[in-house]
Amino acid sequence: MAAAFWTRFRDGRGIWPAVPAFVFLTIFFIIPMAVLLSFGFTEIERGRIQDSGFTLRYLTGTLQDDLFWWVWWKSFYIGILSTLLCFLLAYPLAYLYSESGRTMRLLILVLTISPLLTSAIVRTYAWLVLLGGRRGVVNSTLIELGVISRPIRMLNTDFAVIVGMTQVHLPFMVLPLITVLAARDRNMEAASLGMGASRLATFFKIVLPLSTPGIVAGLTIVFALSYTNFIIPQLLGGGGFTTLAVQVYEQIVVVLNWSKGAMLALLLLGSCFVFILLIGLAGNRVMRWSQKEAA
Amino acid sequence: MIEANGVNKHFGSNHVLRDCTISVDTGEVVTLLGASGCGKTTLLRCIAGFETPDSGSLVLANQDVTRLPPNRRDVGFVFQNYALFPHMTVAENVAYGLKARKTAKETIRAEVDKVLDLVSLTEFARRYPKSLSGGQQQRVALARSLVLHPKVLLMDEAFNALDAKLRGAMQIELRKIVKHVGITAVCVTHDQAEALTISDRIAVMAEGRIQQFAAPDQIYDKPASAFVADFVGAANILPRKSAERFKTAHKSLNGSGALVIRPENFALSPSSQGGGVKGEVVFARLTGPAMEYEIALADGTILRALVDRDRQEPLAVGSTVEITIRNPDACVPLPGTA
Numbered sequence: 001m002a003a004a005f006w007t008r009f010r011d012g013r014g015i016w017p018a019v020p021a022f023v024f025l026t027i028f029f030i031i032p033m034a035v036l037l038s039f040g041f042t043e044i045e046r047g048r049i050q051d052s053g054f055t056l057r058y059l060t061g062t063l064q065d066d067l068f069w070w071v072w073w074k075s076f077y078i079g080i081l082s083t084l085l086c087f088l089l090a091y092p093l094a095y096l097y098s099e100s101g102r103t104m105r106l107l108i109l110v111l112t113i114s115p116l117l118t119s120a121i122v123r124t125y126a127w128l129v130l131l132g133g134r135r136g137v138v139n140s141t142l143i144e145l146g147v148i149s150r151p152i153r154m155l156n157t158d159f160a161v162i163v164g165m166t167q168v169h170l171p172f173m174v175l176p177l178i179t180v181l182a183a184r185d186r187n188m189e190a191a192s193l194g195m196g197a198s199r200l201a202t203f204f205k206i207v208l209p210l211s212t213p214g215i216v217a218g219l220t221i222v223f224a225l226s227y228t229n230f231i232i233p234q235l236l237g238g239g240g241f242t243t244l245a246v247q248v249y250e251q252i253v254v255v256l257n258w259s260k261g262a263m264l265a266l267l268l269l270g271s272c273f274v275f276i277l278l279i280g281l282a283g284n285r286v287m288r289w290s291q292k293e294a295a
Numbered sequence: 296m297i298e299a300n301g302v303n304k305h306f307g308s309n310h311v312l313r314d315c316t317i318s319v320d321t322g323e324v325v326t327l328l329g330a331s332g333c334g335k336t337t338l339l340r341c342i343a344g345f346e347t348p349d350s351g352s353l354v355l356a357n358q359d360v361t362r363l364p365p366n367r368r369d370v371g372f373v374f375q376n377y378a379l380f381p382h383m384t385v386a387e388n389v390a391y392g393l394k395a396r397k398t399a400k401e402t403i404r405a406e407v408d409k410v411l412d413l414v415s416l417t418e419f420a421r422r423y424p425k426s427l428s429g430g431q432q433q434r435v436a437l438a439r440s441l442v443l444h445p446k447v448l449l450m451d452e453a454f455n456a457l458d459a460k461l462r463g464a465m466q467i468e469l470r471k472i473v474k475h476v477g478i479t480a481v482c483v484t485h486d487q488a489e490a491l492t493i494s495d496r497i498a499v500m501a502e503g504r505i506q507q508f509a510a511p512d513q514i515y516d517k518p519a520s521a522f523v524a525d526f527v528g529a530a531n532i533l534p535r536k537s538a539e540r541f542k543t544a545h546k547s548l549n550g551s552g553a554l555v556i557r558p559e560n561f562a563l564s565p566s567s568q569g570g571g572v573k574g575e576v577v578f579a580r581l582t583g584p585a586m587e588y589e590i591a592l593a594d595g596t597i598l599r600a601l602v603d604r605d606r607q608e609p610l611a612v613g614s615t616v617e618i619t620i621r622n623p624d625a626c627v628p629l630p631g632t633a
Contacts, residue, residue: 195392
């Protein structure tokens, strides 16, 4: 028994290969995270834990607060919209990649990945320049072209936040889609066309459904990133703009109400998991053909 | 039904098809047989429309289709990996082409039921391809093509994905189904046994050329070249010198070139009285109903002989034998070869 245990340990079988990462994450991520989130169930005053013990005051208080639900809705719809926008922009690009020759593929890949080499905050500041007031690049161009006579208010709107998020998160949608589309079996399409289906029908009935794994991966990553991002809403949404993630930041860093901040963080994290789970379940439903049936 | 006239095809500097001319009659099953890289798949893809010939013409059912795209040629194509749609059930896969043609729902259902019955897959209609065996998947691919009643059925190495035992059974099954439907079919394979099983006629290909186009028994009994003789079935190709020894023993053997003798056409006698050619058994192996021997002649030529076990007790390695030819008429002279 002990010998078998030692052999498995030495040969790196079973769960052993995962142990170093697990230990590291437990000490430096899971425990601190749990401690932080537990603040939501106790009274914290300016960084000092009061001896008031366990309380559900912050949970019930937050859930009964109309403002919380309004902020939640804002986070949700900004997240969903920018995720869908990412998908609509990324899919044609990934498809183009899969149909291209070597040079074009390299070009698309470089253009997709290179923004990731710059900090997301820097890129968000760039949007300030592009969208900002009368001298912003977009407005001044439109005015010069005579399309509009007075600058449109773009900065500090939902539009600016969604555009910024979409640009920053686009690579995370493109990459998984490229992976599935480039590896797909072209004989499927040849078979479909050969049986008399049009190119458009072939795309919607064969190519699109078979790229579900990439779509699910992209939607999951981009939604999680958009839903929890607090920098882009703060910079591009302006002072009055708030989402759940922004609220967490403000409660903990500005207001120093750690209990409320921890509770909001817990609700943000929990609801994010729920949405990711829903996306995954929907994907599984579409992909039910891939599960082996009982013979 | 299918006429390919002088078809040429290049891939870059690679001359893949050289003046391929072939004519397939209605209801006939023809196999393009050859080693990989001989151009057989390219010729099939030209007939299907996935490739366009550089020169030459293709006629399907009296219509010149040389420049037509695949979907306007009325051909069914069974891919090597079947290309079944994994996200659709068997019935949905089979119905796909009919739906694309906007066929009425009741007609689709009736047609799908009929063709699934034909390939004995009725009880698998609601299953997804992934849960089917290789042989069943192949029958789905076949049904998916047949349901559209194409003029021509094309199959690219359709048995490759199956294990050896199943392959033989499926070849017989396929031949029965195709003959039952009466469709014209062109298959591609590198497996000579498969070609012999499923075809009415075989086109043996090498280096982009059609070497011989004839019925299976003709290909086997009267190979047009050493290549064909060697590729289809086992063959002893005796160079002129060794052939001369047998010609003295068998007066009816004539012709000046090399001689093709099938292994089963040798008789081996352990005694030395018959006046045959002398040789020594250097290897013996049991193939089941027969013994296969390698026999070295005095000049070093190695012959392969196949002797039914009910005709003769097994011979030991090292024993000396006299070789005679059982049926000299079945030997094929290859004039003009050494």
